[in-house]
Amino acid sequence: MPLHKALPMVLMRGWLRAKGDGVERALIAQFNEAEHQTYASLVATAWVPSEFVTKFYLLAAPLLYPNEPRPLRLVGADVAKENFKGVFRFVLRIVSVETLIEKTGMLWGSFHDEGQARVTREGTHAVRFEVRDYANFPEPIREATAGWIAQAIELTGAKDVRVTRTGFDGDGFAWMIHWR
Numbered sequence: 001m002p003l004h005k006a007l008p009m010v011l012m013r014g015w016l017r018a019k020g021d022g023v024e025r026a027l028i029a030q031f032n033e034a035e036h037q038t039y040a041s042l043v044a045t046a047w048v049p050s051e052f053v054t055k056f057y058l059l060a061a062p063l064l065y066p067n068e069p070r071p072l073r074l075v076g077a078d079v080a081k082e083n084f085k086g087v088f089r090f091v092l093r094i095v096s097v098e099t100l101i102e103k104t105g106m107l108w109g110s111f112h113d114e115g116q117a118r119v120t121r122e123g124t125h126a127v128r129f130e131v132r133d134y135a136n137f138p139e140p141i142r143e144a145t146a147g148w149i150a151q152a153i154e155l156t157g158a159k160d161v162r163v164t165r166t167g168f169d170g171d172g173f174a175w176m177i178h179w180r
Helices: 007-018 021-028 033-040 050-064 071-083 087-092 097-111 139-154
Strands: 003-005 047-049 116-123 126-132 162-168 173-178
Touching: 003 007, 003 050, 003 097, 007 021, 007 050, 007 071, 021 033, 021 050, 033 050, 047 050, 050 071, 050 139, 071 139, 097 116, 097 126, 097 139, 139 162, 139 173
Parallel strands: none
Antiparallel strands: 003 047, 116 126, 126 173, 162 173
16 A cells, blocks of 8 residues: 655644644544544654545545635645745745756655656646556545645746646556646
8 A cells, every 4th residue: 555754644633723623623533543543643754554645635625625626735735835934935936847846756755655756848838747656646645736736836936837637547647737
């Protein structure tokens, strides 16, 4: 079973707690005992099974962003904002979109134990971000990844960022990224 770094879930757990005790309890009430133990023991550097991550994202995103049509994208965007706080916020202002996306591809293995990421230029302001060798990449995490990518690119100063998931081709997934 694929594993994912727990950092995004640790961030989300903090945001749930900040919304009030009842919000976090609403999430925990939907976990079985083993899932509750996993949730309670999350630390940013831990590796967590994909099955748990998928359930966590599906349950937590609507609690964090009620009445939003795409809460998973918002989760990804807020994780990116948190990832690039502090000194990294200033670094992003001098990094090109292509460099950021290329580095994101290189960092893939720091957060996922399956899949190989690569970036292909498709035009002046367009790239294709692919994850190969990961046929079982969970849908909720793919959607949050699209939000993360869009927010990270916006933080470089790019405008009108559009991240479109282009689907599955049997062995991996891809996103087309356009900006101005």
